[in-house]
Structures are given as C-alpha cells and as structure tokens.
Amino acid sequence: xxxxxxxxxxxxxxxxxxxxxxxxxxxxxxxxxxxxxxxxxxxxxxxxxxxxxxxxxxxxxxxxxxxxxxxxxxxxxxxxxxxxxxxxxxxxxxxxxxxxxxxxxxxxxxxxxxxxxxxxxxxxxxxxxxxxxxxxxxxxxxxxxxxxxxxxxxxxxxxxxxxxxxxxxxxxxxxxxxxxxxxxxxxxxxxxxxxxxxxxxxxxxxxxxxxxxxxxxxxxxxxxxxxxxxxxxxxxxxxxxxxxxxxxxxxxxxxxxxxxxxxxxxxxxxxxxxxxxxxxxxxxxxxxxxxxxxxxxxxxxxxxx
Amino acid sequence: xxxxxxxxxxxxxxxxxxxxxxxxxxxxxxxxxxxxxxxxxxxxxxxxxxxxxxxxxxxxxxxxxxxxxxxxxxxxxxxxxxxxxxxxxxxxxxxxxxxxxxxxxxxxxxxxxxxxxxxxxxxxxxxxxxxxxxxxxxxxxxxxxxxxxxxxxxxxxxxxxxxxxxxxxxxxxxxxxxxxxxxxxxxxxxxxxxxxxxxxxxxxxxxxxxxxxxxxxxxxxxxxxxxxxxxxxxxxxxxxxxxxxxxxxxxxxxxxxxxxxxxxxxxxxxxxxxxxxxxxxxxxxxxxxxxxxxxxxxxxxxx
Numbered sequence: 011x012x013x014x015x016x017x018x019x020x021x022x023x024x025x026x027x028x029x030x031x032x033x034x035x036x037x038x039x040x041x042x043x044x045x046x047x048x049x050x051x052x053x054x055x056x057x058x059x060x061x062x063x064x065x066x067x068x069x070x071x072x073x074x075x076x077x078x079x080x081x082x083x084x085x086x087x088x089x090x091x092x093x094x095x096x097x098x099x100x101x102x103x104x105x106x107x108x109x110x111x112x113x114x115x116x117x118x119x120x121x122x123x124x125x126x127x128x129x130x131x132x133x134x135x136x137x138x139x140x141x142x143x144x145x146x147x148x149x150x151x152x153x154x155x156x157x158x159x160x161x162x163x164x165x166x167x168x169x170x171x172x173x174x175x176x177x178x179x180x181x182x183x184x185x186x187x188x189x190x191x192x193x194x195x196x197x198x199x200x201x202x203x204x205x206x207x208x209x210x211x212x213x214x215x216x217x218x219x220x221x222x223x224x225x226x227x228x229x230x231x232x233x234x235x236x237x238x239x240x241x242x243x244x245x246x247x248x249x250x251x252x253x254x255x256x257x258x259x260x261x262x263x264x265x266x267x268x269x270x271x272x273x274x275x276x277x278x279x280x281x282x283x284x285x286x287x288x289x290x291x292x293x294x295x296x297x298x299x300x301x302x303x304x305x306x307x308x309x310x311x312x313x314x315x
Numbered sequence: 316x317x318x319x320x321x322x323x324x325x326x327x328x329x330x331x332x333x334x335x336x337x338x339x340x341x342x343x344x345x346x347x348x349x350x351x352x353x354x355x356x357x358x359x360x361x362x363x364x365x366x367x368x369x370x371x372x373x374x375x376x377x378x379x380x381x382x383x384x385x386x387x388x389x390x391x392x393x394x395x396x397x398x399x400x401x402x403x404x405x406x407x408x409x410x411x412x413x414x415x416x417x418x419x420x421x422x423x424x425x426x427x428x429x430x431x432x433x434x435x436x437x438x439x440x441x442x443x444x445x446x447x448x449x450x451x452x453x454x455x456x457x458x459x460x461x462x463x464x465x466x467x468x469x470x471x472x473x474x475x476x477x478x479x480x481x482x483x484x485x486x487x488x489x490x491x492x493x494x495x496x497x498x499x500x501x502x503x504x505x506x507x508x509x510x511x512x513x514x515x516x517x518x519x520x521x522x523x524x525x526x527x528x529x530x531x532x533x534x535x536x537x538x539x540x541x542x543x544x545x546x547x548x549x550x551x552x553x554x555x556x557x558x559x560x561x562x563x564x565x566x567x568x569x570x571x572x573x574x575x576x577x578x579x580x581x582x583x584x585x586x587x588x589x590x591x592x593x594x595x596x597x598x599x600x601x602x603x604x605x606x607x608x609x610x611x612x613x614x615x616x617x618x
Contacts, residue, residue: 182420242598243598245600246598246599246600246601247601248600248601254600255600256420256421257421257598257599257600258417258421258422258425258597258598258599259597259598259599260595260596260597260598260606261596261598262595262596263595281352281586281588281589282588282596282598282603283352283585283586283587283588283596283603284346284352284586284588286598286603287352287353287354287357287584288354288355290354291354291355291356291357292354292356294356295356
C-alpha cells in the first residue's frame with residue numbers, strides 16, 4: 011500500500027467517529043480497553059452498561075447463554091460478576107460495535123462476523139492457556155478485535171467491499187486476497203489504523219495488522235502468531251465469513267507455529283487433533299450464543315443494576 | 316395350577332450424568348489407549364456408548380464401570396467391547412463428506428498437478444480395514460463421478476483390505492440395506508446399484524470394477540512392505556485396537572507405502588499425536604488428514 015493511499019485511509023478513519031452514531035458508552039468503553047486488566051473497576055463497568063438499556067439487556071442475555079454456563083442472572087451487576095470483568099469488557103465492545111455500524115452498511119452478515127470474531131477470541135484464549143502465554147484475556151481481546159478492518163471497510167467502502175465478498179465467495183478464496191485485488195488494500199490495513207486511532211496497545215494493533223501476513227509475524231510478537239493460527243482454525247471449523255473457503259492448512263509447518271514454539275515450547279505438547287475436536291465441540295455453543303445475543307430481537311431496556 | 320411367571324431381571328439404569336468425573340476418566344483412558352477423543356461437549360455420546368455396556372454388565376455407576384475397564388481381570392476384552400460400541404454406526408456410505416470435499420478441492424488437484432508432469436496418469440487408493448465395504452464403495456462412486464471432470468484422462472484403482480474374512484465376503488458381495496445407503500442419493504443408487512429385492516441393493520459391475528479386495532493383516536510386515544506407490548490411504552478407526560508399538564509400526568508402513576505428496580485419512584476423532592511425527596497434519600474444512608511431504612514441499616506450510 012502506498013503512502014498516499016495510507017494517508018487517505020487514515021483521514022477517513024479519523025472521521026469515522028463523527029460519521030457513525032456511536033452509542034454514548036463507546037468512548038468511555040474505549041478508555042477501558044486501554045487499561046490493563048487489574049485497573050478495571052467493577053463499579054465503573056456496571057455503571058457503563060446500565061447507561062444503555064439495550065446493551066444492558068444483551069449483556070444479561072449473554073450471561074445467561076449456554077456458552078457461559080447458563081446462569082440465572084437478573085441484574086447487570088451479577089451478570090458482570092458471573093462473566094468476569096475482562097470478558098464483559100470485550101463483549102461490551104462487540105455489542106457496542108453492533109450499534110455503531112448502521113444496519114444497511116453491514117456487508118458480512120453481523121452473525122457471521124461475530125461468530126468468527128467470538129470464535130477466534132475463544133480459540134486464541136484457549137490456545138494461550140495451553141501454551142502458558144501469560145495473559146490469556148489479552149489473547150481473547152486480540153482475537154475479538156483482529157478483523158475490525160472488515161467493519162471499517164463495510165462503513166467506508168460499502169460497495170467495493172460488497173464486491174470483494176461476492177467474488178471471494180464465488181471463488182472460495184480468502185477475503186483478504188480479493189480485497190487486495192479489488193480495493194488495493196485489505197482489512198489488515200484499515201483494522202490496525204482504527205485500533206491505533208482508538209489508542210489500543212501496540213500488540214492489539216499488530217495482531218490486527220499481521221494475522222494474514224506471515225512475513226510480518228516474526229517482528230509482531232506471539233500474540234499476532236496466536237491470532238493468526240486461531241483465525242485459520244476458525245475458518246477450517248466453519249466459522250469463517252459466511253461462505254465456504256477452499257483451504258488446506260499445515261499448522262505445524264506454519265511460520266507462526268515455528269515462532270511460537272521458540273518462545274512457548276508447550277505448544278509442541280499440544281495434540282492438534284484433540285484441540286480441534288475441543289473447538290468443534292464448542293462451536294454449537296458459540297453459534298447459539300452469538301445468535302441469541304445479536305440475532306434475535308433485542309431485549310427491552312428493562313434491565314437495571 | 317398357578318403358572319409361575321419368571322421374574323424379569325430388574326432393569327438396570329446406568330447413571331448417565333456426563334459431569335460424573337468417572338466419565339472424564341473413561342474418556343481419558345479411551346484417548347490414551349486408542350487415540351479417540353471426545354470433547355467435553357460431546358461427552359454425552361461416550362456416556363451413551365458406556366450405558367449400553369453398563370446395562371449388559373448390570374453395572375449402575377460409572378466409577379464401577381471404570382473398574383471393569385482398568386482393574387478387573389477382563390479389562391482388555393471390556394475395553395474392546397466399548398471401542399466396538401464407540402465406532403458402531405460409523406459405517407454407512409458418504410459418512411464423511413468433508414473428506415471427499417478435501418479430496419475434490421485440495422488433495423486431488425495437488426496430486427494431479429505433481430503426478431501429471433512425471434508419471435503415468437494413474438491414481439492408487441487403499442482402504443485399509445475396509446470392513447463390509449461401505450468406504451471403498453463410497454470412494455469408487457466419488458471417483459467415478461469425477462471421471463469426466465477432475466479426473467478426465469486419469470485411471471484409478473482402489474485396494475480394499477481387511478483381516479476379517481466374513482467382512483471381506485460381505486464387502487465383495489456389495490449388498491446393502493437402507494442404513495448403509497441413508498446418505499446415498501437416488502441418482503447414485505440408480506446408477507451404481509441394482510435392486511435385488513427385500514429392500515436390498517447390490518453394487519453393480521460399474522461400481523465394483525475399480526475395487527480390488529484382498530485380505531491383509533496390517534501387523535504382517537512382509538505384506539505391508541509389499542504395498543507401494545499408493546496416493547491416498549484411508550484407515551479409519553482400525554488402529555484404535557492396536558497398542559502403541561504396533562500402531563507406530565503400521566503408520567510407518569503407511570508412510571513408506573505412500574508416494575511423496577500422498578495423504579492418510581484416519582477416523583474423524585482419531586488422533587496420531589505422539590504416535591508418529593513423519594506425517595504432517597493438515598486441516599481441511601471439517602476434517603484433517605496426514606500428509607507425506609514431497610522433497611520440495613517439506614519446507615513450509617500451505618495456505
């Protein structure tokens with residue numbers, strides 16, 4: 011991507027906040043995403059959620075979904091406690107983005123997008139735990155945010171991006187390859203720009219930028235490698251972008267795998283078939299959760315803390 | 316004279332709560348011994364299989380059944396019976412469409428490209444442990460359907476082997492009922508089977524032509540060494556009954572039997588972790604397979 015295109019994209023992204031009708035909680039929420047986990051205060055989170063009735067309702071729905079143990083949670087406070095602050099913080103974000111993107115601008119179906127994002131978040135987190143990566147919750151967040159560029163492209167380049175998705179689905183090819191052909195850039199360019207604009211950490215920005223480009227991974231650090239592998243696993247487990255891709259992936263021979271093994275030798279002890287079966291087992295729940303939270307008619311603003 | 320009614324054996328209802336830790340132990344035992352793994356969310360499947368064995372034994376609690384599998388004298392036999400239960404119902408045609416998609420979309424185009432340049436346009440498949448023949452017949456239908464498309468200009472043959480003579484005899488006869496054909500379309504039934512009455516269909520000559528049946532014991536080294544030049548091997552849920560050493564030897568044989576660039580398919584929940592590290596595990600949508608790299612492909616991953 012040349013410098014001119016980059017500065018054009020950046021200018022568009024800088025205007026994004028004013029283009030979309032962001033819910034009032036977006037900005038305080040972004041402040042919270044920038045904080046380390048141990049600095050997040052329960053009261054602050056509960057206050058934020060309670061501010062927006064629609065989001066509060068969806069948060070309760072999530073806490074009561076099978077993926078999180080189907081708890082009988084009735085207040086925002088108990089929902090937050092049940093889900094854990096970290097989980098709530100990242101889930102709040104996806105609920106919030108759903109409000110940010112106007113309905114007619116969604117190119118990838120919202121359910122497909124969030125299934126992939128939530129799936130990738132969970133897989134990145136589980137893999138992080140398996141290899142003893144020190145911050146699995148950050149891994150979760152990196153997985154959740156890695157494809158933000160799709161939302162940027164949907165809002166700013168709706169028709170061009172729609173054409174990308176159409177061609178990619180028709181040819182069963184990875185979306186980023188077609189984005190490069192049609193738009194001259196991909197979600198791996200616009201996603202990190204938005205992350206940067208929002209002041210998210212360098213690791214999260216890198217994960218969004220490098221998750222398809224193996225040549226960038228060695229300088230990006232382990233989080234980007236984790237997201238790269240999880241994204242591939244997600245896509246072979248039918249949690250892609252809503253169409254069938256033709257792919258055969260040798261994860262053990264992947265550059266990201268080799269980089270990770272050097273720092274986290276526990277990866278060598280991971281039975282990938284078993285790990286894939288575990289992911290496959292969790293798929294139905296991921297799908298049910300996303301559908302129940304984002305798909306169905308949103309709960310009325312009746313929930314209170 | 317009053318008729319004495321024999322008292323029915325009291326029905327045993329096994330405790331079937333998947334969160335019982337004993338089931339997790341059984342799951343881990345099965346994984347360790349056979350390589351078959353049940354994810355937490357699929358544990359209920361294993362519980363159902365155990366329940367059948369528990370009823371047969373009159374055992375109620377899973378922890379008691381675990382004893383049957385670990386400490387009782389007949390544990391090896393019981394383990395085998397449980398493995399039979401676990402893999403039962405695996406055998407019907409087109410049971411694994413993802414494997415066929417992987418063949419059509421990725422594996423065959425890859426092999427055709429490499430082989431097309433250097434050798435005869437001929438492909439060799441081997442169903443090792445073909446049981447009653449559902450797998451080779453499915454493969455034959457799939458390949459025959461691709462004959463004028465992907466495989467135009469190519470010939471192929473399928474070696475289908477088993478140790479059990481009764482299974483082989485049934486496979487050769489190629490007679491199937493509704494269960495085996497539940498996922499076979501009407502069009503394929505009409506094209507590749509003849510109706511022999513009594514709700515049975517028999518594979519016709521067109522379908523039988525590419526398949527060659529033979530009796531091979533996978534533990535027989537001399538016979539295993541003899542198989543050469545294979546492109547794709549299917550060996551689903553056969554090695555689960557083998558101990559680690561024999562499993563290792565069979566997989567090493569498979570590696571030599573395959574041409575470089577060839578693939579080995581195992582059962583869908585069957586892992587070769589720590590059994591073999593010569594093969595490379597490749598993920599395809601909905602399935603995995605083991606790949607023998609060619610000299611030039613051995614370096615890195617494929618996207």
